Amino acid sequence: MINIFLCDHDPDILKKEIKYIENLCEKMEYEFLVEGFSDTKIALQKMREAQDFCDILITDIEMPELSGLEMAKMLRAEKK
Numbered sequence: 001m002i003n004i005f006l007c008d009h010d011p012d013i014l015k016k017e018i019k020y021i022e023n024l025c026e027k028m029e030y031e032f033l034v035e036g037f038s039d040t041k042i043a044l045q046k047m048r049e050a051q052d053f054c055d056i057l058i059t060d061i062e063m064p065e066l067s068g069l070e071m072a073k074m075l076r077a078e079k080k
Helices: 011-027 040-050 068-079
Strands: 002-007 032-037 056-059
Touching (some): 011 032, 056 068
Parallel strands (some): 002 032, 002 056
């Protein structure tokens, strides 16, 4: 199973991204789970709780509270 986390502060864009990834995975016949978040703090909390749950993280670069790059750096530092 491929576990994918998407994070984008714009809910409309997030819905489109989720649908696109789901369609792509279905066409490629991958077993997958896609979770979307419009709030970086909630996404970080969920990822910390799940620990090894996320195989792929896709984020918006510019978000109000925490950029996608900052979020990815924080998660990577915590995994070391």
